[in-house]
Amino acid sequence: GKWEVPVPKVHAQGETEVLKVIRTGKRKKKAWKRMVTKVCFVGDGFTRKPPKYERFIRPMGLRFKKAHVTHPELKATFCLPILGVKKNPSSPLYTTLGVITKGTVIEVNVSELGLVTQGGKVIWGKYAQVTNNPENDGCINAVLLV
Amino acid sequence: PLAFFVHDAEIVASLEKTLAGQTVETEKVLDIIYQPQAVFRVRAVTRCTSSLEGHTEAVISVAFSPTGKYLASGSGDTTVRFWDLSTETPQFTAKGHRHWVLSIAWSPDGKKLASGCKNSQIFLWDPATGNQIGRVLTGHSKWITCLCWEPLHINPECRYLASASKDGSIRIWDTLMGRCDKILTSHTQSVTCVKWGGDGLLYSSSQDRTIKVWRSQDGVLCRTLQGHAHWVNTMALSTDYVLRTGAFEPAEATINPQDVSGSLAELKDKAQQRYDQVRGQEPERLVSGSDDFTLFLWRPAEDKKPLERMTGHQALINQVLFSPDTRIIASASFDKSIKLWDGRTGKYLTSLRGHVSAVYQIAWSADSHLLVSGSSDSTLKVWDAKMKKLAIDLPGHADEVYATDWSPDGQRVASGGKDKCLRM
Numbered sequence: 001g002k003w004e005v006p007v008p009k010v011h012a013q014g015e016t017e018v019l020k021v022i023r024t025g026k027r028k029k030k031a032w033k034r035m036v037t038k039v040c041f042v043g044d045g046f047t048r049k050p051p052k053y054e055r056f057i058r059p060m061g062l063r064f065k066k067a068h069v070t071h072p073e074l075k076a077t078f079c080l081p082i083l084g085v086k087k088n089p090s091s092p093l094y095t096t097l098g099v100i101t102k103g104t105v106i107e108v109n110v111s112e113l114g115l116v117t118q119g120g121k122v123i124w125g126k127y128a129q130v131t132n133n134p135e136n137d138g139c140i141n142a143v144l145l146v
Numbered sequence: 147p148l149a150f151f152v153h154d155a156e157i158v159a160s161l162e163k164t165l166a167g168q169t170v171e172t173e174k175v176l177d178i179i180y181q182p183q184a185v186f187r188v189r190a191v192t193r194c195t196s197s198l199e200g201h202t203e204a205v206i207s208v209a210f211s212p213t214g215k216y217l218a219s220g221s222g223d224t225t226v227r228f229w230d231l232s233t234e235t236p237q238f239t240a241k242g243h244r245h246w247v248l249s250i251a252w253s254p255d256g257k258k259l260a261s262g263c264k265n266s267q268i269f270l271w272d273p274a275t276g277n278q279i280g281r282v283l284t285g286h287s288k289w290i291t292c293l294c295w296e297p298l299h300i301n302p303e304c305r306y307l308a309s310a311s312k313d314g315s316i317r318i319w320d321t322l323m324g325r326c327d328k329i330l331t332s333h334t335q336s337v338t339c340v341k342w343g344g345d346g347l348l349y350s351s352s353q354d355r356t357i358k359v360w361r362s363q364d365g366v367l368c369r370t371l372q373g374h375a376h377w378v379n380t381m382a383l384s385t386d387y388v389l390r391t392g393a394f395e396p397a398e399a400t401i402n403p404q405d406v407s408g409s410l411a412e413l414k415d416k417a418q419q420r421y422d423q424v425r426g427q428e429p430e431r432l433v434s435g436s437d438d439f440t441l442f443l444w445r446p447a448e449d450k451k452p453l454e455r456m457t458g459h460q461a462l463i464n465q466v467l468f469s470p471d472t473r474i475i476a477s478a479s480f481d482k483s484i485k486l487w488d489g490r491t492g493k494y495l496t497s498l499r500g501h502v503s504a505v506y507q508i509a510w511s512a513d514s515h516l517l518v519s520g521s522s523d524s525t526l527k528v529w530d531a532k533m534k535k536l537a538i539d540l541p542g543h544a545d546e547v548y549a550t551d552w553s554p555d556g557q558r559v560a561s562g563g564k565d566k567c568l569r570m
Contacts, residue, residue, distance in 0.1 A: 073437075074355070074376060114375040116440055120457040 005129050006072075006143045010103030013038075013090040018099060022057065033057060039064055039134035041082050041098040041106070056097055064100070067140040069108050069128045082140075083107040083125055100140060104130045108142070147183045152176065184471065184513035186397045188556035190528050191518070194542045195558075196234040198568040200227055205562025207249055207549045211256040213394045214553035215403040216273040218259050219562050220247035226261045226269075228276055231403070231558065234570055238276025242269050251293035253304040254392035255413065256405060258321065260307050262290025268309055270321055281324035288312035294342045296362070298392035299417035302410040308348060310337035316350050318365065328365040332358055339381045343430050344389055344421050345447060351378035351434055359446045369450045376437035380465050384431040384489065387470035387510070388424040391554050393417040396470075396512035399555030424472060431489070433475050435463030441477055443492040454492030458485055465507055469514040474531060476517055480504040484519055486531065496534045500527050509552040509559070520547035520561050528559075542569060 019034040035057040042063055048054060070077045086105040088094035100106065108128050115123040128142035150157045157164045157178075170176065203222035210217055217229045226247055230237040245264035252259055258279060259271045266286035270279040289312050296306040306327065307319045316330040316337055335353040342348055347368065348360040357371040357378055383389070393406045393416040406413060429447040433456075436442075441456040441463060461481035468475055468489055475487040484505055486495040503523035510517055516537065517529045524547060526540040544565035552559050562568045 076354075114373055115438060116375075116455065116457050118439070118458050118460060120455070 005105070005145065007103045007129055007131060010089045010101075013094075013101055018090070018094065018101075019056070035059065036062065036097060036099055037135065038062070039100045039140065041065070041085050041100055043084065043098075058097070062135070064134065064140055067106065067108060067128065067130070067142045069110075069142045069144050071113070071144050072146060078112055080108040080110060080112060080128075083109055086127060100130055100134055102130055102133050105145070106130060106140075106142060108144075110144075147185070148180045149183055151179045151181065181473070184397070184515070186513055186556075188511040188513045188516060190516055190530075190537050191540070191559045192538055194540065194569050196570050197542070198229055198234065198236065198570065199566070200236045200239070201225070201562075201566045201568070203246075204564045204566060205549060205568055206247065208551045208560045208562045208568065209250050209252055209259075210551050210553040210558075210560065211252045211259075211273060212254055212391045212554060213256050213403050213406055214399065214555035214557065215256060215405060216259075217553075217560055218250055218252070218271075218273065219549070219560075219568055220250040220261050221562075221566070222246045224263065226250060226259070226271060228271075228273055229560075229568065238273075240269070240271045240276050240278070242278055242282070243267065245289075248290055249293050251295055251307070252390075253295045253307075254298035254390065254417070255302070255304050256392075256394075258304065260293050260295070260309075260321075262293050262309055264289040266290060266311060266313075268293070268307070268319065280321060283307075283309075283319050283321075283324065283326070285317055285326045285329075286311040286313055286315065288336075291337060292339045294340050296342055297344050297389045297417070297421070299344065299414055299421050300346070302414040302417070308340050308342055310340035310350060312336040314352070314354075316340055316348070316360075318362075330360055330365050330367070332367055332370075338377065338379055341381055341383050341386070341432075342389070343383055343446075344385050344425065345430055347430075347447060349381060349383070349432055349446060351381045353377040355436075357381065357432070357434055357444070357446075369446060371434075371442075371444055371446060371450050371452070373442055373452055373455070374434070374436040374438055374440070376462075378434050378436045379463060380435045382433050382466045382468050382475070384468045384472040385421060385425050386468055387512075388420050391420075393420070394554060395420065396554050396556065399512075399557075401557075403553075403555055403557075424470075431468075431472075433466050433468065433477075433492075435466040435477055435479075437462040439463065439479075441466060441475075441487070441492075443475075443487075456485075456487055456492050456494065458494060458497075459483070461504070464505065467508055467510060469510050469517075469531065470512055471514040473514065476508055476510070476531075478505040478508045478519060482521075484508060484517070484529070486534065498529050498534070498536070500529075500536050500539075501525070506546070506548055507550045509550050511552050512554055512556050518550055518552055518559050520550035520563070522546040524563070524565075526550060526559070526561055543567075
């Protein structure tokens, strides 16, 4: 069935909004490169493709590793490292690129909270949903999905 | 009477049968550990002797006095009622609060009852006459969540009272002068429980996920115990039962409960002796239950790291209690079960299942053999802690049972709930 999330409906982001066309070539005629204009998350071991061949450019200034996650019941906010982008509601392409916009479900490292399962194992990853527009604010605010 | 254990398994039938199930080398020395049991035996309560009406709103808390002579109940109709135990009828109605009475606490000598209400006021009552003693204690800005008196063996006059409130502060009141002695502030959110330990330390648990340990002498913060992932709802000390009963020894109880007699010095000595006996050589242990479905076992006087994290519950934990002989910890949870854990190491013993809805409060009998639990499914169940099974089912309430208490002399169990009547 459907899962209930705090931000159910999000305005879909079109390609012209998220990706900017970069012109290359001696005469700046070739237009096959795109630059991501929104905040994104790249993993730990991320290495760029050779610049001649990379199609999507994710600028270092827009890469974030941490998110401000609020626990809905405790009403306390923690700065937790991001583990990955689970789903971007606008397009599966953005999910694979790691683009974070409002309404994206991300996975965060919650070992700081100290939660345990019934068997005694420590819970270290949980999903959270982004609640602001990170490219406007400069930070990622999210709500933990308990 | 003694109970014998070989490698943590109790010897019930014979040594041979117990060893048959274990692999023991014939060349090694076998350690047989003995544990003294209570000298007296409490019989299980089997029937409801009376249903006491009187309250006009739900009964929130029920408490027997330390000797079992008086019974008091606090309710949402802003009154505290005293009940006569020999005739099982209402005795006094203490009016004075202007909002719901949220918590009540008997002083360890049984001569005063303190009650806290939603308007952040504390009243003191005399159980013999039903009148108010002294002045109203005001000072907190939000409602009172918990009250706890100073133990008898530290001060036989029972002068100081600690109160915890939603505003995040703990106030220590001088009941003789009727004013606030100390204010302990450090918690950032509501303080859910406060306990006055027997070693000069005060413990407070809060919704900001921490437990703070204070020195009761001067109100200085000693330690902060962190580890819980959600609100800490409840706490229990290993010496809770002996601090509650003070100088009264349940083994010497009579059919007609009497007040403890003797001069202040005698009472203090007796209480100190009983406390030393229960506590033994080790420092006090503290167990805390929380909304994150786990319990922590701490030794707050020594370490700020927990001894053990007890997991297994599937819903939030409402109350934890040490058994009077400090061997077993019982935890009541909203997942319809009560779990028993070893009191010294925190190891899981067993689950008691039988309730069909959340278990709200539990109470131990004075010999640590029986446990009564009240639940939101309107029944009470008496469990045998040694057999780890259900002993007796006590239906009869019309609606949820909010509060349960077993009298320290073992004669009666009182329970009150949403159906506004008290059952004994």
